[in-house]
Amino acid sequence: MDSSVKKDRPVILVTNDDGITAPGLHALVDAVKDLGEIIVVAPDSPQSGMGHAITINQPLRLDKVEVYGTHLWYQCSGTPVDCVKIAIDKILHRKPDLCVSGVNHGSNSSINVIYSGTMSAAMEGAIEGIPSVGFSLLDYALDADFSASKVVARTVAKNILASGLPSGSLLNVNIPKLQLSELKGMKVCRQAMAKWREEFDERMDPNKRKYYWLTGKFINHDKGEDTDEWALANGYVSVVPVQYDFTAHHAIPFLNTMSYELEKLD
Amino acid sequence: MDSSVKKDRPVILVTNDDGITAPGLHALVDAVKDLGEIIVVAPDSPQSGMGHAITINQPLRLDKVEVYGTHLWYQCSGTPVDCVKIAIDKILHRKPDLCVSGVNHGSNSSINVIYSGTMSAAMEGAIEGIPSVGFSLLDYALDADFSASKVVARTVAKNILASGLPSGSLLNVNIPKLQLSELKGMKVCRQAMAKWREEFDERMDPNKRKYYWLTGKFINHDKGEDTDEWALANGYVSVVPVQYDFTAHHAIPFLNTMSYELEKLD
Numbered sequence: 001m002d003s004s005v006k007k008d009r010p011v012i013l014v015t016n017d018d019g020i021t022a023p024g025l026h027a028l029v030d031a032v033k034d035l036g037e038i039i040v041v042a043p044d045s046p047q048s049g050m051g052h053a054i055t056i057n058q059p060l061r062l063d064k065v066e067v068y069g070t071h072l073w074y075q076c077s078g079t080p081v082d083c084v085k086i087a088i089d090k091i092l093h094r095k096p097d098l099c100v101s102g103v104n105h106g107s108n109s110s111i112n113v114i115y116s117g118t119m120s121a122a123m124e125g126a127i128e129g130i131p132s133v134g135f136s137l138l139d140y141a142l143d144a145d146f147s148a149s150k151v152v153a154r155t156v157a158k159n160i161l162a163s164g165l166p167s168g169s170l171l172n173v174n175i176p177k178l179q180l181s182e183l184k185g186m187k188v189c190r191q192a193m194a195k196w197r198e199e200f201d202e203r204m205d206p207n208k209r210k211y212y213w214l215t216g217k218f219i220n221h222d223k224g225e226d227t228d229e230w231a232l233a234n235g236y237v238s239v240v241p242v243q244y245d246f247t248a249h250h251a252i253p254f255l256n257t258m259s260y261e262l263e264k265l266d
Numbered sequence: 267m268d269s270s271v272k273k274d275r276p277v278i279l280v281t282n283d284d285g286i287t288a289p290g291l292h293a294l295v296d297a298v299k300d301l302g303e304i305i306v307v308a309p310d311s312p313q314s315g316m317g318h319a320i321t322i323n324q325p326l327r328l329d330k331v332e333v334y335g336t337h338l339w340y341q342c343s344g345t346p347v348d349c350v351k352i353a354i355d356k357i358l359h360r361k362p363d364l365c366v367s368g369v370n371h372g373s374n375s376s377i378n379v380i381y382s383g384t385m386s387a388a389m390e391g392a393i394e395g396i397p398s399v400g401f402s403l404l405d406y407a408l409d410a411d412f413s414a415s416k417v418v419a420r421t422v423a424k425n426i427l428a429s430g431l432p433s434g435s436l437l438n439v440n441i442p443k444l445q446l447s448e449l450k451g452m453k454v455c456r457q458a459m460a461k462w463r464e465e466f467d468e469r470m471d472p473n474k475r476k477y478y479w480l481t482g483k484f485i486n487h488d489k490g491e492d493t494d495e496w497a498l499a500n501g502y503v504s505v506v507p508v509q510y511d512f513t514a515h516h517a518i519p520f521l522n523t524m525s526y527e528l529e530k531l532d
Contacts, residue, residue: 154529210327251431260422
């Protein structure tokens, strides 16, 4: 472990996917700074939408950053998942006691959990056996107001440090764009069955070749009142436990009825 | 839809993460070519380890490829997930009847499902409501022998076209590095609880700056005989149903015991 990290307090790894200069990351550090020893390892550039990508075809850079004054800050040239992996192997040489990711500028509710670098960093922490949580604010603005998010992040982090999390799970916490006084509270939810309907924006470049921007409309088909989308639309912070066992156990009996005889190709 | 696609046969979208020139992709096309109308939309460069990444900070290119003769082939500058999204929105203008991804050069069993571009492409298909499956051969070699994989892929594709898949699920099919005659059969399994222990390889560049290559050891902690790792180690093709509802439903009761009172920061 970096020798300036004290060992008698919880070690808290902080990361994100918007990059080391994102205000949401600095808000998260501020929210948890007196709960333990803080080590920040964040991407050196924005990594939104990276999902659970890892960097295997090129090497990574890892550099200490001094300009933020307090705590230990590192920037990494890789993805959010790379940041968690390299933090454990090359900086901490042990598992931290808590891994917090975010605060993301923009929602990671419902199906967005699978596209989200913020949540993938937290999932990587959980796979490593670290109590882990990702925080996202429903506001994409660079100058978003993180004051309520900081209270939420601190509350959840204290809870987890005190009580841990059920085996094999991490938390996906999304925060409505509201003042603290307007929040109705926090609600444990399931992931809503929602999706994006893609509408690629087709344009012509100066050389008359087509190019496409990914855009889309978010569509929530799920009318349940136990979902994260319902909670967020009704003024609650949503807390969804997430797992990295992706097995669709409910599908196994049906699949066992199929015939799997392997016939030679002609 | 591209006007050369006939509408009276199943439309099969084929993609991968190793890129449009990978032998595994061409083997997969060969395996399913007479089961329907084939449209290939694959990355124009290798995208291994991209997980569920999407491209949001730069535009995409999409070009028809003529050199492979038969079928419709397109290459896309984005990730495997981008390929599925743009195929539906800009080429097919409808959902295909089946989405097959692979055959990946290398395993995507157990925890590798979450890092895999091959499986993320199939998962994107499933989110869109398309019966979807990813195939992977336990051989990283570029000149791997895909003859048994082709029989497996054809068998599974025929099964799915005939019977569909349970709602909310897709298949993760891994194939041992064996001849067809050596395969013991196919086995429906759950995802093994296994993980990677990272060991970054630290090197010095010519300018005396450190850089790191991601490496690691695969560790299977799971002794269950109902897992994909067990099946593969014992000569079976593993078939794991995968879901994109990541909710850890088992964790909800515990989380509901926590206190979530939001205290103002000082």
